[in-house]
Structures are given as C-alpha cells and as structure tokens.
Amino acid sequence: MIKFALFGAGFIGNVHGRNIAAHPKAQLSYVFDVNQHSAQALASSLGAAVAHSPEEIWNSNVDAVLIASSTNTHADLLEAAIRAGKPVFCEKPIDLNIERVKGVVQLAQDHPVPILVGFSRRFDANHLGVLEAVRSETIGKLEILHLTSRGPTPPPISYVKVSGGQLRDQTIHFFDLACWIAGEAPLEVYASGAALVDPAIGEAGDVDTSLVILKMPSGAFVHIDSSRRTGYGYDERIEAFGSQGLVESQRKPTGEVVLYKGQQKTSNGLHAGWFERMEPTFMLALDAFVCSLEGQTSPYPNLLDGLQAQLIAEAAAQSLQTNRPVKVEYWLPSTPALS
Ligand SMILES: NC(=O)c1ccc[n+]([C@@H]2O[C@H](COP(=O)([O-])OP(=O)(O)OC[C@H]3O[C@@H](n4cnc5c(N)ncnc54)[C@H](O)[C@@H]3O)[C@@H](O)[C@H]2O)c1
Incomplete structure (x- = not known):
C-alpha cells in the first residue's frame, strides 16, 4: 500500500481524497488544510488522520503526497516535498509566477523525486x-x-x-x-x-x-x-x-x-x-502515479510538462x-x- 498525505480539502482535494481511499493500492493517511473544519470533515469521512502542520507530514512515514491546495501554495509545498524526498502528485499550475516555477524545477533537477503534474485530460x-x-x-x-x-x-x-x-x-x-x-x-x-x-x-x-x-x-x-x-x-x-x-x-x-x-x-x-x-480522468491519473511508483518509472505528465x-x-x-x-x-x- 502506498501511504498518501493530501494537502487541500477543497473541491478537487475531496475528489483526490476519495480516489486515494478507493484505490486498491493506496491508503489515505493524512489530510492537511489550513481550514481545519474542511480537513476534519474529509479525513473523518475517509478514515484518515488530520495533520496539524505540514511538518507533521514531512516527518511522517507517508510514501507520497498529493497537493490539491490553493494555487499559491503549490510551489512552497512542492519544494518542501522535494526536500523531504517524498514523491508528489501536484495539481496544476505549479505557480503563477514563472520565475518561481523555474526555481521549483531547478530544485527538482538537483534533488530528483517522482513528480506528476495534474494535466489529467x-x-x-x-x-x-x-x-x-x-x-x-x-x-x-x-x-x-x-x-x-x-x-x-x-x-x-x-x-x-x-x-x-x-x-x-x-x-x-x-x-x-x-x-x-x-x-x-x-x-x-x-x-x-x-x-x-x-x-x-x-x-x-x-x-x-x-x-x-x-x-x-x-x-x-x-x-x-x-x-x-x-x-x-x-x-x-x-x-x-x-x-x-x-x-x-x-x-x-x-x-x-x-x-x-x-x-x-x-x-x-x-x-x-x-x-x-x-x-x-482523475482516478486514471492517480492510478498512473501509483503504477509509476510501484514500477519505479518516471510519472507523466511531469514537472517539465507543467x-x-x-x-x-x-x-x-x-x-x-x-x-x-x-x-x-x-x-x-x-x-x-x-x-
Ligand atoms: N486539473 C484540473 O483540472 C483542476 C481542477 C480543479 C482545480 N485544480 C487546481 O487545484 C487547486 C485547488 O482547486 P480547488 O478548486 O479545489 O480550490 P478550493 O478553493 O475549493 O480548495 C483549496 C483548498 O486549499 C486550502 N488551502 C489553502 N492554503 C492551504 C495551505 N497552505 N495548505 C493546505 N491547504 C490550503 C483551502 O483552505 C481550500 O480548502 C487549484 O490550484 C486549481 O488550479 C485543477
């Protein structure tokens, strides 16, 4: 089982959370959202724990993270995941500031971890x-x-x-x-x-x-x-x-x-x-990510596609x-x- 932590319990976070919980090879361990009510509602409906800070997730035994929080949080969370060595499924876009995107891509080049960007179409x-x-x-x-x-x-x-x-x-x-x-x-x-x-x-x-x-x-x-x-x-x-x-x-x-x-x-x-x-397509994209982690292949669409x-x-x-x-x-x- 691949243990996931989910960032963001809004609209698309709920979709990803339900998909992780329903996937036969994945398990939703933690949900983190700055809105604790949203995190609690989603986590309790899917049998997951609420994380009280991102650090709790970086220091946990989760195998991968799914970033489905607001756009302006993606770059920081991606960088933290890369530094923690956790594979990432990240919703698009990486960031609205292109220089910030380049910074994330450079960090991932220097410290490679599997990253899928959510162009699920x-x-x-x-x-x-x-x-x-x-x-x-x-x-x-x-x-x-x-x-x-x-x-x-x-x-x-x-x-x-x-x-x-x-x-x-x-x-x-x-x-x-x-x-x-x-x-x-x-x-x-x-x-x-x-x-x-x-x-x-x-x-x-x-x-x-x-x-x-x-x-x-x-x-x-x-x-x-x-x-x-x-x-x-x-x-x-x-x-x-x-x-x-x-x-x-x-x-x-x-x-x-x-x-x-x-x-x-x-x-x-x-x-x-x-x-x-x-x-x-959201479940199919998650399945592709899980398969790539299992088979130790590179997931796509990747950060360079993003x-x-x-x-x-x-x-x-x-x-x-x-x-x-x-x-x-x-x-x-x-x-x-x-x-
Ligand atoms: N691939 C697609 O087709 C697709 C579709 C919808 C949304 N998205 C992307 O997904 C992201 C979320 O979209 P949404 O529609 O679910 O938005 P939303 O506003 O419904 O949810 C965003 C959630 O992120 C939470 N959040 C904010 N800051 C946070 C932080 N620092 N840590 C954790 N959680 C935090 C908010 O409290 C909120 O619950 C956006 O970047 C959007 O572009 C992609």
Whole structure:
C-alpha cells in the first residue's frame, strides 16, 4: 500500500481524497488544510488522520503526497516535498509566477523525486485515441490540430482575479494536450480574445472568449478556442487533420440513447460541467502515479510538462496584451557540471 498525505480539502482535494481511499493500492493517511473544519470533515469521512502542520507530514512515514491546495501554495509545498524526498502528485499550475516555477524545477533537477503534474485530460480515453492516430501517422502528417474548450458558465469574479486569466487557467490544459498530441512544442503563439460573456471579466483585466494559434516546428498549426459560456453544457473536443485523414475526440454526450419519434430525433446532450465530463480522468491519473511508483518509472505528465505549458501560456498572455505573435522562450534547468 502506498501511504498518501493530501494537502487541500477543497473541491478537487475531496475528489483526490476519495480516489486515494478507493484505490486498491493506496491508503489515505493524512489530510492537511489550513481550514481545519474542511480537513476534519474529509479525513473523518475517509478514515484518515488530520495533520496539524505540514511538518507533521514531512516527518511522517507517508510514501507520497498529493497537493490539491490553493494555487499559491503549490510551489512552497512542492519544494518542501522535494526536500523531504517524498514523491508528489501536484495539481496544476505549479505557480503563477514563472520565475518561481523555474526555481521549483531547478530544485527538482538537483534533488530528483517522482513528480506528476495534474494535466489529467491526458488520461481521457478519447483524447488518447487522437494521440495514437497522430503519433502512428494513421492520419498521415499532422497539418491542423483544433482543440475546443467551452465551459457552461464563467467562474466567480473573485476566482477570475486570482486565476492568472483564461489562458493560464483554462487554456493551459489545451497547451499541454496540443504538445502531447503533436509530439512537439510551439515556436510561436498568437492569441486574441475579448470579454464577450461578462463585462466584469473584462474589467478584471481578463477575457472570457479567446482564440490561440500555435505554430509548430514541423509546420503544423494548432488552433485552440476557449469560452467561459455555452448554453448547452460542457463542450470539449479535439480534431486532428492530417495529410491522409482526420481523427476526432468528439463532444461526449452523457449517454448513447437516441429516440426517434415522428420526424424528430432526440439524443443525450452534454455534461453539465467540465468535472462531470472529466471526472474519470482523475482516478486514471492517480492510478498512473501509483503504477509509476510501484514500477519505479518516471510519472507523466511531469514537472517539465507543467513548465512547458506555463511558458506557452505566458507567451499567449503576452500576445493577447500586445496583439502580436510572440516567440515562446523555453527554459531548462541546468544540470550539475561533470567533474
Ligand atoms: N486539473 C484540473 O483540472 C483542476 C481542477 C480543479 C482545480 N485544480 C487546481 O487545484 C487547486 C485547488 O482547486 P480547488 O478548486 O479545489 O480550490 P478550493 O478553493 O475549493 O480548495 C483549496 C483548498 O486549499 C486550502 N488551502 C489553502 N492554503 C492551504 C495551505 N497552505 N495548505 C493546505 N491547504 C490550503 C483551502 O483552505 C481550500 O480548502 C487549484 O490550484 C486549481 O488550479 C485543477
């Protein structure tokens, strides 16, 4: 059994906590949240103990930690976990400050521990089907990759203000998916957007509707459209268009029942929100992490994947501000000099 400690007992912490408790090879030993009531409620419902400080966890016998606390805590907790030698499953993003992200990546390079960054969409079976058709060149050479990310309703303005903006918060998952599917990272990014859904989002300095074009080294184009409002549920899909065919991860309905009556055809609509659509991927990501620890292999998506998606998001945010294409400035940690 892999003994876990969980940081954060909010929305996604509850999801991860329940998944750890339900996983046959994992055990939830501790929950820590600065809100002791949240920690207590989750821990007691899952038979875990409440930790009263992060130090209690670093000094405990847990085998791994899962960081699902607020974004501004991830970098500090990651660094503490690395120093304690504990493998980490960390929710995205690593940190909103890119220099802080680089500091964490450098520390992990100097003191390696297995780290998985929570881009859990990579574990969706339909998205995996697109990856396989692209990587095996079943559709020939990839020419256009189109990703759509449309949520049903905007988040509260209080969240918008601390989220880093639509490109760093919502579209970042699709920067990761695009690189993962294409097998390469963009040279250049162009982003355009507006607050078409809620003027208050614009007043907060963000957009709720955006289009991003990525130019890939192979010559392929990636196009990502993101919206914070649909009138029809959560709409996520991927289309890869190649020189010999096309592969799609389509809009996924809530069911496969189709009713024909008179001249009308009725079928299931979309999930209410991103979580209902993506829920199974969180357990699959946890399982991949557990398997990697058992097999002593490196988990993925890893810290460098997390850094890469954030560097693309930074360039996209800059492009949005300047209304010009921006080259992505990649960065890698330095390796110790060979003596
Ligand atoms: N991968 C995904 O699709 C996905 C989905 C949702 C959320 N997330 C990420 O997960 C994180 C949490 O999101 P959420 O929606 O659960 O937020 P939330 O506000 O519901 O929960 C955050 C929790 O962290 C706790 N917390 C704050 N500071 C802490 C600290 N120092 N130590 C321990 N706990 C602390 C808060 O008290 C709160 O209970 C965010 O970084 C978010 O970006 C990722």
